[in-house]
Amino acid sequence: MSDTIINLTNVITVLLLLVGAFFMLAGTIGFLRFPDFYSRMHATGKCDTLGEGLMLVALIVYGGATFVSVKILFLILFILLANPTSTHAIAKAAYDVGLEPWRKLDEEVAWLNTGDTGNSDESRAGEDGGEVR
Amino acid sequence: MRIKQFAATYLIVLAFWLLLSAHFDRFHVGAGVVCSVIVAYASHDLLFKDTEKHRLTKTLRFIAYLPWLIYQIVLANIDVAKRALSPSMPIDPRVVTFKTILKSDMARTALANSITLTPGTVTIDIVDDVFYVHAIAKEPADDLLKGAMERKVAHIFMED
Amino acid sequence: MTGTELFGTIGMVDVFLAMAITIVIASFVSLYRGIEGPGIFNRIIAVNVIGTKTIVLLVLIGFIYERPDFFDIALLYAILNFIMTIAATRY
Numbered sequence: 322m323s324d325t326i327i328n329l330t331n332v333i334t335v336l337l338l339l340v341g342a343f344f345m346l347a348g349t350i351g352f353l354r355f356p357d358f359y360s361r362m363h364a365t366g367k368c369d370t371l372g373e374g375l376m377l378v379a380l381i382v383y384g385g386a387t388f389v390s391v392k393i394l395f396l397i398l399f400i401l402l403a404n405p406t407s408t409h410a411i412a413k414a415a416y417d418v419g420l421e422p423w424r425k426l427d428e429e430v431a432w433l434n435t436g437d438t439g440n441s442d443e444s445r446a447g448e449d450g451g452e453v454r
Numbered sequence: 455m456r457i458k459q460f461a462a463t464y465l466i467v468l469a470f471w472l473l474l475s476a477h478f479d480r481f482h483v484g485a486g487v488v489c490s491v492i493v494a495y496a497s498h499d500l501l502f503k504d505t506e507k508h509r510l511t512k513t514l515r516f517i518a519y520l521p522w523l524i525y526q527i528v529l530a531n532i533d534v535a536k537r538a539l540s541p542s543m544p545i546d547p548r549v550v551t552f553k554t555i556l557k558s559d560m561a562r563t564a565l566a567n568s569i570t571l572t573p574g575t576v577t578i579d580i581v582d583d584v585f586y587v588h589a590i591a592k593e594p595a596d597d598l599l600k601g602a603m604e605r606k607v608a609h610i611f612m613e614d
Numbered sequence: 615m616t617g618t619e620l621f622g623t624i625g626m627v628d629v630f631l632a633m634a635i636t637i638v639i640a641s642f643v644s645l646y647r648g649i650e651g652p653g654i655f656n657r658i659i660a661v662n663v664i665g666t667k668t669i670v671l672l673v674l675i676g677f678i679y680e681r682p683d684f685f686d687i688a689l690l691y692a693i694l695n696f697i698m699t700i701a702a703t704r705y
Binding site: 349384413 | 626629633636640644647655656659662667669676677686688689692693695699700703704
């Protein structure tokens, strides 16, 4: 049993796990801090996808070439496909309901649905924005 | 043509079963054979369509596109993490719209998912050929409107 | 797979346990948004996020206790989570 190779595998595993956990925590912090619903989607749709993908890759490295690794590989592919899709589905549902994105400045606005501006002013003033009926 | 689709779907489904079950005794393999017949019969027209041309070229180009996509995903994550962790939170969200040149549903789906995974942008809606994209700040929106990614996806699906 | 050591007395199982605890803490933090967050859509995202974290947690538990059954549960949970999100946004 070659000690160094096992240790190298473990070190790679731990590094990947730590990087993945960092991105996951950053995504969670962004999820809490961002002012409105749509910005939170950025945090969850990206950071969670990569963070969890990296943690699963670390577990593949740890497990080696077994059937378990094949299962985890399918899991990664599924998460990579499903996470943006569900992000998109939630965003579309919110946009259809008429939830206004939070804006920092009043500039000329590109969205086409003519939601009333009073509502958007209100949600901009509120600390957590993104107000739904 | 139907029998070819059926056979291809059957083989894929059976291989998937064997990989996931990881048991090779008589009972498990037999159950897999029977179930694969049922599933392949139900879904033989979903996986492959005979109207499609140049399937191999598209697949190869898509595989060549993946490393760039993964690089973009990493960039996106560093970007979002930076914005989430910095105390001043430099975000300036906006919604932008643009018309796409892509025709097929498959290409539009690929573009929408790529937009969601790349830095600072999330696809909200697609109405006919107009994309509604939510950008977290000004620069990602400008980058998106230059259309580099759209040309890449168009190249994959041979629509350029 | 047991007994592989990172260095000294810290085994890989301990690292996995630490990661699992991190995920659980992150889930609880997200749960705040799920309870407090204004409106139904924030709650849907919170549920989706916690579900995705739970997938990784299940895989980690499978490695900690060395029970391969958990990977099947994780796969099923991923599919259920996705379908639930789609269904919740279509209602």
